[in-house]
Amino acid sequence: MFRLDTAFLRTSHPIAALRLCAARLQDDSRWPWIVLVPRVEGALEIDDLGEVDQVQLMREIVLAGAAVRAVGFMLGVAVDKLNVGLLGNITPQLHAHVVGRRADDPAWPGPVWGAGEATPYSEAALTRAIGAAENALRR
């Protein structure tokens, strides 16, 4: 019965189905950025998940961090810091953002959420970014 909120379809592309989450690449080439959406119907907050799923979400956040670093490497930008955010003020379906930040990025040191307009990937770069993320998530 789980259905991905259509907001994610508009702003991101599928990378992989992890054990708990749909992993998606945010279509904003300003930052290597993965969105994780637990496939649990009706979950809005972390504590809407059972304890096993909460632990799995943490595992997948750490895994997505490695994938974000891999996407950054592919884009030719070093990730200085990972930012993790679970907000949901605009799209309430539970999801986690994992974003690679660098000291010269357009929003540093502020948060990426709500910062300017997304810069979509070119088709070629999107394919490469998804490939890099997919490889990293397989480990």
Added chain:
Amino acid sequence: MFRLDTAFLRTSHPIAALRLCAARLQDDSRWPWIVLVPRVEGALEIDDLGEVDQVQLMREIVLAGAAVRAVGFMLGVAVDKLNVGLLGNITPQLHAHVVGRRADDPAWPGPVWGAGEATPYSEAALTRAIGAAENALRR
């Protein structure tokens, strides 16, 4: 050898020592807001923690969410949504923010980080807020 970054001493007040983290109340009465700092020397990213500590961090984030709701209740504001963020762009020592948001708060639906200036608690409200948080964290 763990030492709390002095930035936390300036901006927050101690609530409790959880198993992994120092739990602190952010001194900003605009939002019920708890900061968790794992007492692990040199940790900057989640994956600097061992797996057991990663799981414990998730547990304490969930626990802090309940405490944030309790502080909101004490302040007379309903928490509509929890926001969780691990950024560290300004203060690199690993820490998690757990913030209670409401649809009429001063930054909604944007993030709280970097939004305006903190409104410190009065002494009486601070004591009540810390008390409410401490009680909730004990459960």
